[in-house]
Each structure stands twice: as structure tokens, then as C-alpha cells.
Amino acid sequence: MFRIGVIADAQYADKDDEPPRLYRRAPAKIAEAVETLNHAGIDFAVHLGDFIDGDAKNFDTVLPLTAKFTCPLHSVLGNHDFAVAEDLKPSIAARLGMPTRYYSFEHKDWIFVVLDGNDLSTYGWPHGSAEDVASRKLKAERYPDAPNWDGGLGAAQLAWLEGILAAADRAGKRVALLCHFPIFPENPHNLWNAKDVISLISPHPCVKLWLNGHNHDGNYGVVSGIHCVNLKGMLDTEETAYAVLAFYADHIALKGYGRQPDLTLALR
Template identity: 55%
Template sequence: MTIARAALKGPATSIGSDRTMRFVMHLAALAGLASATPAAVANERPDFSIGAIADAQYAAEPDSGQRLYHTAPAKLAAAVADFNRQKLAFVVHLGDFIDRDWESYDAFLPVAAKLRHPWHYVLGNHEFAIDDAHKPLVAGKLGMPARYYSFTSHNWLFIVTDGTGLSSFGWPAGSPEYTRSMAAHAALYAEKPLWDGGIDDEQLRWIDAQLAEADRRGMKAMLFSHFPLFPENPHNLWNAAAVMAVIERHRSAKVWLDGHNHDGNYGEHAGVHYLNLKAMLDTPETAYARLDFFADRVVVRGFGRQPDYVLPLRP
């Protein structure tokens, strides 16, 4: 893959578009965007926009190393206030909304509730750093219709995946799901960290069917996950290769957006962009993003330490 970088200047916004915009492009897509002036690209109105946050990760605990728990409420409140000033279809939190303890939900959700746009939540490993009795209640607590689901907006299909379907933490000990997860880890993924997870076979078949329908209807698709797939990294899903094989055979699949790796990451493979947002938690400076959707690209406008990207969309 060829990577090109260019300066993109535009009107100052609370998302920081006055900073240098980093372009991440395929060589094949470069000509189309290069023909436009930077100002024209910056001033073009998107079809729609969304907000995205990864790893806000609140706990009523003393700070520990990079985990600046005491800053989480103020940083989330500031992001919510910023998003409320913008026209957004929705905002997604990409997992690890809390760090631990069931009581953290009641302390932190009121901050999120001030958002004037719809929320969509993704399940991460820390959502389940709670007692077993409450684990079946997590999705409902976050207002999720199910642990994984899909919805449409502006002729895009958005798929909320559950990377805890196979995991050591996502199910009560002794449950069939826990037993299945631990057996799979022992047999197939013993070298993978137990703080990661995997997508179970039933969910993977469902993702395949969702993307096949999007292909048939000529839609574009973005998938949300807590856990990365690519580039290779210790934070990736146990069965990342199998999941990539499924999504990359569908022309509708354009972007996989995730968190979990607090440093962030990016890679492109087989025409799909794999973007890992930086964690909001880790530094005094915040991190979140607005994603602007155009016919031929998704523009990621980062705030705080989150970099900007332009993601050209394969035909």
C-alpha cells in the first residue's frame, strides 16, 4: 500500500480541522482525491457524520499509571458537549465504557446521557470486569438491543459486533458460553491473551449474511468492534484471520473501527480499512473523533491526541 500525506486546511472547528490532516490512501484512489484542491476537499459537505470514542473506561479508583480514572468524567462530558454542537447521525462508544465494578455504570452513564444524539455501544473486555451475576445484564444496562446487532443510516449498514462472544470474561463461570469459550481457547488460541476475545461461529455466520445482503442492495458497510483485526498486534481478536476472511470477500465492507489498543493503529488489507482509535482514558489530553461520510471516502477528524485520516472507499 502506498501512503501519501498532504496538508488539509479548512475552517476551524472544535474537532481540530485546522491541524494537519493525514491522508491514508491507496495508490489507485490517490488520483481521484489529488485532483481536488485541499480547500475544496475541506469545504465539501459530507453526506452525514458520526461521533466515535474508544475506551473512556471510568472507575471510582485512584489513578494507576496511564489509567487516569479521575479525568474520565470531565473528558467524556467535554466530548458530549462538543458532539452536541454538531449535526451527527449518532455517536458510538467502541468498548470499555467502564474499567470495573457494576456500580461504575450508574456513576458514568449520567454523563453520557447528556448527549442529544443516539448512542450505540460496543462490548469490550472491561464491560465485564464485574461480578458474574450482573454479566447477563450489561447489554441492557447500556441500552443495547442485543450483544451484537446492525442498523442502517444514509444507505450505510453499521454492524455492531461482539468480540466477547468467545472470551474468558464475557459470561458467568460455568455457563455453556463460558465452557465453549475456554475449550476454544485451549484448543485453538492458547497462545492468545485471555484479555482478548473472539467472534463465535454463529455470530460470524450472521455477519457474513448481513454483508451479503448489503452487497445485494448496493450498500456500504462499517463494522464496529472493541477488538482490532489488523495490523497484527497482541490486542487483536483470537480469530482475527477468520473474521477478516469473511468481511474481505464482501465489496460492501469498507471500514472496521475499533479500540482496545490504547495507542491506536491503522492498516489497510484487501481494500478494507482497519482503524483503531486511541483511548480517551490514558492521558490528560482527550481522544475522540468525528467521522464524515462522503460518496468516495470517510474523513476521520480527530480531537486531542487522535490523528486525522482520509479513508478512500473501494468501489
Template identity: 40%
Template structure:
């Protein structure tokens, strides 16, 4: 009897002493740094971006981050802008990733093919995993007047734009873009893999899906039809609309981060903590803090 009691006490002790596995992690998020040696336009203070990025990197480096991601438009124009600001970005202590924005391709036709390598990317769209999450990085410039480089992609861009131009879509603007059918097929394969691996899915893109305004990706309806059956899709983070925005649709959080380049005296960036059933956005300066419940 004493042995049974001792065994029971030992089991209870072990049960309460063993802590559940902590799958939480934290990342840094910046959008639309958009540096160039340019004069102020549309309340964008381009020349102030290097100092703002330097301050953000210093703040992010104080924490233990799994990675930091920039959501597109790292520069506004010219390859020289990239050479000026990359050294600051490279001071990040965490891993780092880039999403391609429309202005990242505003470097002249001869330089567009160099952008990928300059940003330390192997592909224009790609994925990576962290704990029980799969992050899918989209290329919204795949079909676009900024980022389509090959003659085939340029032809597809023209075809899609002409196909949609009579639909009176508020976001059919030449500064936006679309996902090619090839990329959409790849996204489906990534989603299927996430289901197989029991992973939650977060998307990163430069262009928003929600709310509907003049900034959305051209073929947003096609993208939404693709992801609708996948209940493991939880997040979609983007930039492009410098004012920022948020909407939750079908339990997917669509969050547009504010542009770092905007306003005379303030910046915008965030740390994002992924917990079991909640994502906490800790916003700095103009970026608001949020609690996103994962269902």
C-alpha cells in the same frame, strides 16, 4: 424552432439547478472512556474520564450528528462506575450506540447479565443502516473469559482457547476474545443483505483485526476469510489498543481509536464524516485526523 430552443434551454436549466442527492452524514466516535473510581495505572487516569466525557459530549452536541458510538470499555470495573457516568452519556443529542468491551463485563458474575440493558442494548451484537451504509456491531466478548456468561459459551471459550494455544499467537491473551460460530453465521447473513441492498459495510468492534499485535481478536483469521469475498466491506473501527493504530488491507480501512482514559492531561475522541467516496476523521486532542478514501 423557437419552441425547441426554449425546451432545450429549460432542460439545461433544470439539469444544472437540480442538485444531486447528498448522502453524507457525520457521527461521533469515542473509545475506552473506561471510568472507575480507581488509582492511576498504566498511564490510565480513570478518575478523569467523567470530565473528559463531559467535554467530548459538549463538543459533539455542537454538531448535527446522525449518531455517536462508544467502541467498548465504557467503564473499567464495578456497576457503580456505570451508574456514575451514564448520565453524562445520556446528555448526547444524537442517537447513541455501544460496543461491548472486555472491561464492561468486569462487574462481578451476578451483574454481567445486567450490562446489556444498562447500556440500552437489546442484543450483544446487532446492525443498523444509515443512507447507503450498513454498520455491523460485533461482540468480541461472545467467547471470552470476561464476557461468556452461559455454560455453553464458557465451554466454547475454553475449547477455542485450548485449540489455539499451541499456535504461538501474540494475541491469544485472556483479556481478548472471539466471535462464536453463531455470530459468524449472522455476520454472513448481514453481508449478504448488504450486497442485496447495494450497501457499503462498516464494522464496529472493541478488538482490532489489524495490525497484528497482542490486542487482536482470537479468531481474526476466520473473520478475514469470511469477509474476503465481500468487496463492499470498507471499514473496521475499534478500540482496545489505547495507543491507537491504522492499517489498510485489501481496500478495507482498519482504524483503532485512541483510549480516552489515557495520559494525565489529554483526551481523545473524533467526529467522522461519511461522504460519497471519502471518510474524514476529525480527531480531537490525541486522536489524529485522517482522510480515508473509499474504493
């Protein structure tokens, strides 16, 4: 058994509240969560994206707070993390201490896959770049009605993910997928190509969990035996929202803090 700590959508910005978004309260919530999680016996922590909003200088306030984790912190890229100057967008992953925009790591008998749901998007790349132009063209052709604040996984990332999952199946590993965006249940916050992603991951028995943020109200569903857990956002609550996930042989026990409810996820 092992435990991890998970936070979603802290979304700090140095600007007045826009209820229910309580921007300037985020640092105190982050500091409290770090302190609590440091005493919860976790092996590592995850932030599921939207660490800041509106300006890259906001990283200067929140990164020193998460630097106080006594365990490793893995970050996931969210759409608001790219609400920065165009020339800074290519450096956001490095600013968050990520080796690349998407990657995987192993812990015990699990593989954790950090996905980049901004890979296809109208905001995640410098305006006019090859990635930006291709994303906008694809959206216009295939996803014209999808919100601009959502995104998708590109072809290269999907091929990489398929390889990770095939290898995990062969090795008898279990896999947890970490993304800012949901794929299930059906919701306006879902990845543009959520159906394609579900079709890709469903045949792989190694996949047990999809863990995401983005929809601050939270959500939960099961598709093809895969638990899809949308944590509630930390930003828009008077209290807080985060969780500790305990990984057992036959289930995952999610203990919620603040407005995040508890969940027990039986493993297939």
C-alpha cells in the same frame, strides 16, 4: 454526507490512577466530548467499548453523562465492561441500552454492524456457564497463546455476519463494522480469530471500514481494501481522544480531537 461521533475506551473506575491510566479523570473527558459532539452536527454517536472498569456501579457515574447526547448513542461491548460480578454479566448489554450483544442498523446508504468480540472469551459470560465452558475449551485447543483480555466472534455470530454482508452486497449498501477489538494490522490486541474474520469479510465489496478501540495507542492499516481504524483510548491521556467521522460519497474524513490524529480514508 453525514457525520458520526466516536469515543473509545473511556474506562471509568472510581480508583486511584495507575499511570498512564487516569481513571477518575474519565467523567470530565466524557462530559466535554458529549458537549463538543452535540455541536458537531453528528447524526449519532458510538462508544467502542470499555466504558467502565472494575465494578458495575461505575455505570451510575458515566451513563448520566452520555444521556446528555442530543442524538442516539450506540454502544459496543468491551472486555472491561465485564469486569463486574458474575451474576451481572448477562445484563451488561441491556444496561448499555443495546438491543442484543451484536446487532446492525441502517443509516442513509450505510449499514453499521455492532459486533461482540467478547462472544468467545474467558470473562464475557458467567463462570461455569455453557458459553464460558465452550470458550475456555476453544481457547485451550485453538488459541492457547492468545491473551485472556482478548476475545473472538463465535460461529453463530460469524454466520449472522455473513448473511448481513451478502444482503448488503445484493442491495448495493456500504458497511461499517464496529467492534471493540482490532483485526489488522497484526497486534497482541487483535481478536483471537482475526484471520478467520478477515477471510470472511474480504470477499464482500460492501465492507469499507472496521472501527475499533481496545489498543489505547491506536493503530491503522488496510486489508483487502478495508480501512481498519483503531481509535486511541480516552483513558490514558492528560488531554482527551475522540473523533468525528464524516461520510462522503468517495471518502471518510476523520477529524481527531486531543491525541487522536486526523485521517482521510478513500473508499474503494
